[in-house]
Each structure stands twice: as C-alpha cells, then as structure tokens.
Amino acid sequence: MRYLIRNGSIIDPAQRVATVGDVLISDGLVEQLVDLTDLHAMPEPVGDDVEIINARGCVIAPGFTDLHVHLREPGDEHKETLASGTLAAAVGGFTTICAMPSTRPITDTAAVVSHVQGIAARDAHVNVEIIGALTKGREGTALAELIELAEAGCIAFSDGGRPIADTALMANALTYAAVLGLPVMTCCEDRRLTAGWAMHEGVVSTRLGLAGFPVAAEEALIARDIALAEAAGAHLHICQVSTAGGVALIRAAKARGVHVTAEVTPHHLTLTDRWVMGNLVPHDTTAITKPQRRGRRKAHPELGINSWLDPSLLPPYDPSTRVSPPLRSEEDIDALIEGLRDGTIDAIATGHAPHALVDKECEYALAAPGISGLETALALVLTLVHRGEMDLVNMIAKLTEGPAQVLGRSPSTLHPGTSADLVIFNPDELWTVDTGQFISKGHNNPLHGQRLKGQVMLTMVAGKIVYRREDFGQGITQSHPTASRLEGILPSDS
Amino acid sequence: MSERKQILTADDIRRALVRIAHEIDERNGGLQDVILIGIRQRGAPLAERIAAAIADFEGVRVPVGQLDITLYRDDLRLRGPAPMVRKTLIQHDVTDKVVVLVDDVLYTGRTVRAALDAIADLGRPARIQLAVLVDRGHRELPIRADFVGKNVPTARSERVEVHLRESDDVDQVVISRSV
Amino acid sequence: MISATAQRRHAIDLDDFTAEEIEEILETTGSMKEVLSREIKQVPTLRGRTVVNMFYEESTRTRISFELAARALSANIVNFTARGSSVEKGESLIDTVRTLQALGAEIVVIRHSQSGAPYLVARHFNGAVINAGDGRHAHPTQALLDLFTIHERLGQIRDLKVVIVGDILHSRVARSNLWGLTRMGAQVTLCAPPTLLGPATYWTTTWPEVTISYRVDEALQGADVVMALRIQKERMQAGLLPSLREYSRAYALTPERLAGLSEKTLIMHPGPMNEGVEIWPEVVTAPNAVIEEQVTNGVAVRMALLYRLAG
Numbered sequence: 002m003r004y005l006i007r008n009g010s011i012i013d014p015a016q017r018v019a020t021v022g023d024v025l026i027s028d029g030l031v032e033q034l035v036d037l038t039d040l041h042a043m044p045e046p047v048g049d050d051v052e053i054i055n056a057r058g059c060v061i062a063p064g065f066t067d068l069h070v071h072l073r074e075p076g077d078e079h080k081e082t083l084a085s086g087t088l089a090a091a092v093g094g095f096t097t098i099c100a101m102p103s104t105r106p107i108t109d110t111a112a113v114v115s116h117v118q119g120i121a122a123r124d125a126h127v128n129v130e131i132i133g134a135l136t137k138g139r140e141g142t143a144l145a146e147l148i149e150l151a152e153a154g155c156i157a158f159s160d161g162g163r164p165i166a167d168t169a170l171m172a173n174a175l176t177y178a179a180v181l182g183l184p185v186m187t188c189c190e191d192r193r194l195t196a197g198w199a200m201h202e203g204v205v206s207t208r209l210g211l212a213g214f215p216v217a218a219e220e221a222l223i224a225r226d227i228a229l230a231e232a233a234g235a236h237l238h239i240c241q242v243s244t245a246g247g248v249a250l251i252r253a254a255k256a257r258g259v260h261v262t263a264e265v266t267p268h269h270l271t272l273t274d275r276w277v278m279g280n281l282v283p284h285d286t287t288a289i290t291k292p293q294r295r296g297r298r299k300a301h302p303e304l305g306i307n308s309w310l311d312p313s314l315l316p317p318y319d320p321s322t323r324v325s326p327p328l329r330s331e332e333d334i335d336a337l338i339e340g341l342r343d344g345t346i347d348a349i350a351t352g353h354a355p356h357a358l359v360d361k362e363c364e365y366a367l368a369a370p371g372i373s374g375l376e377t378a379l380a381l382v383l384t385l386v387h388r389g390e391m392d393l394v395n396m397i398a399k400l401t402e403g404p405a406q407v408l409g410r411s412p413s414t415l416h417p418g419t420s421a422d423l424v425i426f427n428p429d430e431l432w433t434v435d436t437g438q439f440i441s442k443g444h445n446n447p448l449h450g451q452r453l454k455g456q457v458m459l460t461m462v463a464g465k466i467v468y469r470r471e472d473f474g475q476g477i478t479q480s481h482p483t484a485s486r487l488e489g490i491l492p493s494d495s
Numbered sequence: 496m497s498e499r500k501q502i503l504t505a506d507d508i509r510r511a512l513v514r515i516a517h518e519i520d521e522r523n524g525g526l527q528d529v530i531l532i533g534i535r536q537r538g539a540p541l542a543e544r545i546a547a548a549i550a551d552f553e554g555v556r557v558p559v560g561q562l563d564i565t566l567y568r569d570d571l572r573l574r575g576p577a578p579m580v581r582k583t584l585i586q587h588d589v590t591d592k593v594v595v596l597v598d599d600v601l602y603t604g605r606t607v608r609a610a611l612d613a614i615a616d617l618g619r620p621a622r623i624q625l626a627v628l629v630d631r632g633h634r635e636l637p638i639r640a641d642f643v644g645k646n647v648p649t650a651r652s653e654r655v656e657v658h659l660r661e662s663d664d665v666d667q668v669v670i671s672r673s674v
Numbered sequence: 675m676i677s678a679t680a681q682r683r684h685a686i687d688l689d690d691f692t693a694e695e696i697e698e699i700l701e702t703t704g705s706m707k708e709v710l711s712r713e714i715k716q717v718p719t720l721r722g723r724t725v726v727n728m729f730y731e732e733s734t735r736t737r738i739s740f741e742l743a744a745r746a747l748s749a750n751i752v753n754f755t756a757r758g759s760s761v762e763k764g765e766s767l768i769d770t771v772r773t774l775q776a777l778g779a780e781i782v783v784i785r786h787s788q789s790g791a792p793y794l795v796a797r798h799f800n801g802a803v804i805n806a807g808d809g810r811h812a813h814p815t816q817a818l819l820d821l822f823t824i825h826e827r828l829g830q831i832r833d834l835k836v837v838i839v840g841d842i843l844h845s846r847v848a849r850s851n852l853w854g855l856t857r858m859g860a861q862v863t864l865c866a867p868p869t870l871l872g873p874a875t876y877w878t879t880t881w882p883e884v885t886i887s888y889r890v891d892e893a894l895q896g897a898d899v900v901m902a903l904r905i906q907k908e909r910m911q912a913g914l915l916p917s918l919r920e921y922s923r924a925y926a927l928t929p930e931r932l933a934g935l936s937e938k939t940l941i942m943h944p945g946p947m948n949e950g951v952e953i954w955p956e957v958v959t960a961p962n963a964v965i966e967e968q969v970t971n972g973v974a975v976r977m978a979l980l981y982r983l984a985g
C-alpha cells in the first residue's frame with residue numbers, strides 16, 4: 002500500500018524542514034517529500050495502489066516518542082494493557098513509547114523483558130521500547146543485572162517512581178551503567194521530605210490542609226544525582242522535572258559538561274496546584290495585580306488560570322489532580338518553559354500513569370498518583386504554542402528529536418528512506434475532553450470537560466495507519482493545482 | 496397591583512386592646528395568676544400594650560413574655576430557606592398560671608397550635624387562653640380565640656397586614672387584595 | 675422572618691460563609707441556647723428526620739455534641755464509627771455513603787482523618803453534609819462555636835485581636851477559625867514554632883489580614899482572645915519539636931506569660947487539652963477561661979446548623 006499525504010504543513014525538526022507539501026509513503030518507508038513551494042518539485046507519482054490523504058490545514062510531523070509511560074501489563078491489566086496503552090499512544094500521535102519497569106513482575110530480568118517483548122510483538126499498535134529496572138524488584142537495595150537487561154534490548158534503566166535512597170547504591174548504579182552507554186532515568190524525590198505527601202507544598206496545600214511535597218525534595222535529589230553522574234561519567238536522565246530549582250540545577254550541570262538530560266510532562270507545563278482547589282473560591286486575588294506574564298492568564302485573569310483551561314470545572318480535592326511529582330506553581334511553569342526553550346529540558350514525556358477508578362475514587366491523599374496523559378498530551382502542550390510561549394517547530398522537536406537524542410539514537414524524521422512513523426494533526430481543531438471516551442483504560446485525567454485546541458488526525462507506524470480520526474483525509478484536495486490529474490484514481494467511496 | 500383598605504385605625508387598635516385587657520381581667524376574676532405571652536413577631540408588642548392597659552386601670556403589672564414558635568412549625572419542609580429562629584423570653588414559670596397567648600391575626604390556627612406545643616414544653620399552665628387583634632376566619636384546626644379585637648370576614652386570596660409602631664412606625668390594620 | 679441568606683446545602687468549611695450568614699447562625703445559636711436552658715431540652719423541629727454521625731476518627735466530645743444537638747431537635751440520630759463496621763472489611767467511603775443514603779439518611783455528619791473527605795461524601799450524597807473535622811483542613815462547627823463564645827462574652831468580634839498559639843500547621847481548628855474570624859473582622863495572629871507553622875506567605879496569601887509570629891510573648895501583646903491548640907506527641911517523634919518541655923517553656927500559656935494581659939482577655943482551647951504542655955492548670959481554671967463554655971455552646975451551634983441545613 003502506498004499513501005500520498007497531500008497539502009500538509011510538513012514540520013521535520015531533524016531535517017530543519019518546515020514547509021507546505023506532500024509526503025509519499027511506500028513499502029513502510031518515506032519515499033518522497035514534495036515541497037510545494039519549490040517550483041522545480043518532481044511531479045507526483047500516481048497509481049492504482051496510492052491512497053490519497055488530504056492533510057490540508059494539518060501538520061505532518063515525524064511520529065512522537067514518549068520516554069516515559071506505564072503500561073501496567075503484565076500484572077495490572079485492569080489498569081492498562083499493551084494493546085490499550087499503545088492504541089492510546091497512537092491516538093496521541095506517539096509512534097514509539099518507552100515502558101517503565103513498574104509492572105508485576107517487575108522488568109528486572111531478561112526473562113520478563115522478553116515476555117513483554119512477546120506481548121508487544123503480538124498486541125502493540127506502536128513501537129514499544131523497554132526500560133529495565135535499575136535495582137532488583139525496584140527495591141533500591143541491590144543492582145539488577147544490567148548487562149543482561151541491556152543485551153535483552155532495554156534502552157535505559159530506571160526504578161520509575163522509586164528513587165534510590167541509598168546514595169552509595171545510586172553511585173554504583175551510575176558507574177555500572179556508564180559502561181553500557183545507556184541512560185539511568187530517575188524521578189527525583191527525597192522521600193524523607195515527602196512522607197505522607199498529597200500535593201505541592203505551598204499556599205494551596207496550606208489552605209487545603211494537605212501534606213506537602215516541597216520543591217526541595219526534588220531539588221535535593223537532582224543535585225545529588227548530578228554530582229554522582231558527574232563523578233561516574235554516566236548519562237543521567239531526570240524524569241519529570243517539575244521545579245524551577247531543578248531546571249536551574251540541570252542547566253548548570255549541562256553548562257559544565259555533565260551528561261545529563263531531562264524531560265517534562267505536558268501537565269507540569271500547563272497546570273498548577275490551583276487545580277487541586279477545583280471550584281473552591283480562589284484565594285489568590287492578590288495574584289491578579291501581578292504583571293501578567295506572557296499572557297498566560299489572558300483568558301481568565303480574575304481566576305488566575307490558564308487560557309482555555311478552567312480548574313473550576315473540577316470539585317475540590319479531585320484525585321485526578323494528584324500526580325507525582327505534584328502540580329506546581331506558576332513560577333515553576335515559567336522556569337520549565339524557559340528550560341524547554343533554551344535546551345535545558347530535552348524532551349516532553351507524558352509519564353502516562355493509568356489507574357482504575359477504584360484507585361482514584363477515594364480520599365485525596367490516598368488516591369494513587371498519576372495522570373492518564375497520552376491522549377491529551379499534544380493538545381495540552383499546544384496551549385503553549387497558541388499562547389506564543391513556544392514555537393511549533395521547537396515543540397515538535399521536544400516530542401521527536403529530543404527524546405531520540407536522550408536515547409542516543411538518530412532522530413525520528415521524515416527523511417526519504419526512513420521508516421514511515423508519522424503523525425498528522427490539526428493544531429487548530431477544538432475539542433472537548435471526555436475521559437469516558439479514552440482509549441486508555443485509565444480515565445484519570447483532570448482535563449475532563451475542558452476545551453482544548455489541537456487534535457491528532459492520523460498516526461502511522463512503519464507505513465501502516467494505526468489510528469485515523471473518523472474518515473480523516475478522504476476527499477479531493479480541491480485547491481491543489483494538480484488535483485484534476487488525480488481524478489479517477491481516488492477511492493470510489495470518497 | 497393590589498387594592499388596599501384600612502380596616503382598623505390607630506384609635507381602633509387602642510380601643511380594641513383596652514377592651515381585651517378588661518375582658519381578660521373579668522374572665523379570670525382578677526389578674527393574680529395571669530401571664531401574657533406574645534407570639535413573635537407582632538404578638539409581642541401587642542402583649543406589652545395589653546399589659547400597659549391593665550396597669551393603667553388596675554395598677555398592677557402582669558408578667559409578659561415572648562414566644563418564638565419557629566422550632567414548632569409544621570411547614571418547615573415546605574419552605575425554602577429556614578426561617579430565622581428568635582429567642583423565646585419567658586422569665587416566669589408558667590406552671591399553674593393562666594397563660595394568655597397574644598397574636599396579631601388568627602387565621603388557619605396553625606401558629607396557635609405550634610404555640611400550644613411550645614408552652615407545653617415550658618410547663619403546665621392551669622389554663623391557656625388566646626387573644627388576637629384580628630380574627631379573619633378560615634380555620635384549619637379546632638381552635639378559637641377567647642378575646643378578639645375585631646372579626647373580619649376575608650377571602651383566602653386577601654392579605655391582612657397588621658402594622659405596629661414598634662416595627663412599622665404606624666398603627667393600622669390593612670386588608671389587601673391582588674387585582 | 676425568613677433568613678436573608680440563601681439556603682445552603684452543606685457546611686464543609688467556613689470559606690463560603692458570608693459575614694451575614696455567620697451572624698444569622700450566631701443569632702440562631704442564641705435561640706437554641708435558650709431551648710437548652712429549659713427543663714425540657716427538646717423541640718420537635720426535626721422530628722422524623724435522620725442524621726447519621728459518620729465518625730472515621732474517634733472524637734467522643736464532638737460526636738456527643740452532635741448527638742445531643744440532633745436529639746434536642748427531635749431528629750433520629752444514628753452513630754456510625756469506622757471501628758467494627760464494614761470499613762474494616764475494606765468498604766470505600768463512597769460505598770458507605772451510598773449505603774447510608776439507601777437506608778434513609780438525610781444529614782451526614784462526618785469526621786475523617788483525611789483532609790477533603792467531606793467533599794467526596796458530598797459528591798455522592800443527596801442530602802446535607804456537615805463537616806465535623808477533616809484532617810488538617812476544616813472544623814467549621816468548632817470555629818462557629820468559638821465565634822459565638824467570643825461574641826457572647828465580649829459583645830463583638832470586629833477589631834478584636836485574636837491570638838492562636840500552637841500546632842497551627844496540623845490544625846483544622848486554626849484554618850476554620852481563620853476564615854470565620856477574618857470574615858467577621860477580627861485581627862488574627864498565628865503563633866507557633868516555625869516547624870509547626872511554615873513560611874508566613876503560605877498563610878498570608880490566602881488570609882492577607884493575618885499576622886504571623888514565631889515568638890509568643892510578642893504575639894500576646896494586647897490580645898483580646900487567646901486560643902491555645904493541642905500539641906500532639908507525634909510532632910516530637912516526627913522531629914518537628916525537640917521536646918514537649920522545650921515547647922512548654924517557649925510557647926505554653928502560663929500565668930506569668932498571661933500576666934500582662936487584661937482581665938477580660940478570653941482564654942480558649944478547643945480541647946482535648948494537655949494541661950502542663952500547651953496550657954497551665956491555673957490558666958484553665960482562671961475566671962477569664964471559657965473552655966467549658968465552648969463545649970456547652972457547641973451543642974447550640976450544632977443545633978443551629980442542623981436546623982439551617984434541614985430546612
């Protein structure tokens with residue numbers, strides 16, 4: 002099967018391409034890019050086996066890579082499976098996702114890795130890479146057999162949401178992994194500072210009487226791990242950085258040549274601890290008088306909330322807002338965006354953490370932390386683009402080129418001859434989030450009912466369509482100068 | 496629009512209360528055991544005025560109390576926001592006394608029913624009597640007044656408004672009807 | 675006369691009470707107190723209505739206070755305590771609430787160790803929810819009875835200087851009193867060791883009128899009301915305090931420390947007290963201590979609230 006994706010805005014950060022044109026897919030590979038602004042462009046190949054996809058008004062980009070998802074299979078198939086999680090990824094425009102080892106059994110041996118690879122080969126809709134556990138059973142007491150895990154195909158090591166408390170063990174882990182050339186991914190939280198935490202420590206936690214997760218708990222461990230990685234010459238990857246102080250530490254480490262990379266989630270870039278208050282009367286009336294930084298409060302300055310996004314759709318203490326690390330402050334968001342812009346933060350990763358209803362329908366501090374984020378990721382980060390806080394090309398780079406570099410791979414691209422992993426999305430499509438319609442089994446997402454702008458229309462992995470929104474792209478490209486030539490070869494049902 | 500007609504003037508009210516004061520005295524063969532208890536809101540000032548009238552002609556001051564019957568109403572669930580509960584102020588023990596309940600208008604009798612329950616919680620009077628400024632009919636309970644200022648035949652659609660100096664700056668009774 | 679403020683469905687925190695509504699509740703509380711002063715301390719107002727005391731955290735005094743209040747209004751009251759119930763079998767809060775609703779409960783009074791739990795209950799219950807204390811978050815009936823006691827004793831709340839001393843960080847009483855007192859125009863000072871209070875801006879952003887102090891002698895100057903809060907031994911174990919002795923030396927309400935205050939200055943404590951830790955026995959029995967009155971007024975306040983929510 003061949004596809005001719007026509008008339009889209011092609012954005013391929015790795016090739017430094019941003020133009021209007023067509024993409025021809027053949028035998029699972031990108032065969033040709035046609036730049037419609039180039040008058041000397043090759044005529045398009047046509048034939049009976051070509052399906053035309055009209056991408057007018059849409060962006061065609063390399064498929065996104067998500068460095069951080071929890072797929073729950075094996076062990077917690079009621080929360081997510083490889084089938085449901087990878088289809089949700091496709092809906093979100095992701096063509097490669099990296100699975101955390103937080104399954105049951107934990108991915109800490111080659112046997113489990115190959116078991117997961119087997120399920121993925123059978124069920125997965127997108128490429129699944131496996132992150133091996135850093136310590137046996139993710140218990141933080143003894144290293145997992147990292148050489149075996151690397152040989153089995155793991156692309157990184159991590160204990161997921163359980164940072165290693167034992168500093169000596171962390172030092173050993175980094176030293177050992179350095180030789181293998183694979184990144185050690187760590188969620189930075191000094192758990193002695195976060196006992197019983199429910200949310201970000203600050204004004205809101207004080208008002209709501211919830212135990213706080215102070216920013217210092219993240220910063221202290223980032224500082225420690227950077228020092229250890231520097232000494233070990235290892236590649237340290239900071240998962241889900243959420244604090245201004247964390248960004249500053251990573252920036253300084255990068256500046257002196259430490260091999261440290263970092264990711265940030267869409268929700269930490271856009272939502273604040275204010276969301277835990279839900280529809281309670283906001284207290285931050287004083288915030289209104291602050292200068293409106295970069296227009297973030299443009300839509301609802303009286304509420305101090307993001308354009309288009311309205312926390313008052315939620316009840317107070319809604320467990321969907323409980324995530325680790327917690328939603329932080331406006332100041333932290335500013336620093337995270339700055340970090341994305343200046344390259345301190347390499348990638349956007351969802352931290353997709355699906356949970357069953359029963360894990361969330363309970364008292365706030367007892368609710369399992371996590372957001373089922375694959376299906377809202379793009380629209381959420383696009384709010385930053387629509388507000389002019391990030392440019393679209395750079396944003397796409399953080400979803401494609403950036404994560405590839407973290408994994409030490411050549412960037413995903415639309416370059417002819419490469420695997421046709423791509424996404425088509427309409428950045429201006431308005432839609433209302435209905436978590437009940439999620440493909441993911443996890444409906445835990447605080448954006449239920451929000452109006453978002455930007456939606457994935459089609460996702461392709463190795464030249465095969467794995468997700469297509471309704472009958473997207475089926476229709477004649479009326480305005481195309483060569484459209485008339487294509488009549489007669491269009492599918493008869495169009 | 497509503498049509499309004501004055502049915503009692505300030506003088507009418509004064510004369511009616513003085514007459515009721517005399518009737519209470521006569522009916523009970525003296526005033527030694529009598530306590531006047533006004534049902535809040537407008538029964539309370541009326542009880543005070545009757546006591547003042549009695550003091551004028553008998554030279555004795557009968558005890559006066561105020562009773563709030565909100566907590567005894569039978570229509571709380573039928574209303575919107577809960578009505579305000581005012582304080583019941585009765586300094587004297589009512590047991591073995593003659594309690595004269597005083598209210599402005601006697602209509603369905605439900606307020607008096609609630610007042611009887613409230614009094615029963617405060618003690619066991621020898622007798623309970625009822626004095627009202629206006630009896631407008633339409634009883635829904637087997638209750639009648641012992642002392643009546645004026646009987647006024649009304650339609651259910653009409654409203655009887657008692658205005659008193661203490662709360663409304665003027666003494667008059669008005670009957671109004673929507674048109 | 676009809677209440678001037680709109681009918682409310684739940685009483686979970688004082689953050690959504692206007693000064694007008696609080697004034698009405700305090701007035702109703704006075705009327706309820708008169709009922710409680712009678713020989714027959716019962717009126718038929720809520721006859722046939724069912725109130726459930728849902729206590730997930732033991733609190734004898736608050737539970738009994740609600741029970742007496744409901745009985746004084748002739749409501750049926752059922753006590754549900756987490757111990758010995760299906761909670762031990764792992765039934766969730768939501769399941770329990772749905773069950774109680776099916777059994778005919780109209781008003782739920784909930785005490786829970788988790789902040790925010792009453793909001794969860796309110797979302798799954800058709801009747802009224804009264805918060806009898808949730809975690810560190812709120813204890814609105816305690817704050818209302820404190821307001822009533824202050825108003826009854828001093829005749830006003832506006833412009834009074836109220837000093838709250840103790841474990842502010844973990845105190846739902848402090849938080850609800852902050853809403854109530856500031857809304858009624860009082861000047862509130864919070865005083866505690868820094869580990870039991872946190873940064874000043876955490877408080878002053880939400881309650882800009884509030885003064886934060888880490889030194890008790892300074893905070894107490896000119897106080898009209900002093901409220902002590904209970905210090906729990908767990909705070910020491912968590913490393914927040916060196917010792918109870920040190921806390922006592924530096925923060926307890928002692929006769930010496932209160933000597934400079936007016937004789938009219940009210941001494942309050944929400945109970946239960948640790949005498950000799952946060953408050954001295956001589957202070958508890960002083961004429962200006964109203965700690966027992968607070969308990970008495972609690973029943974009347976809860977009657978007033980039950981009445982308003984049932985209406």
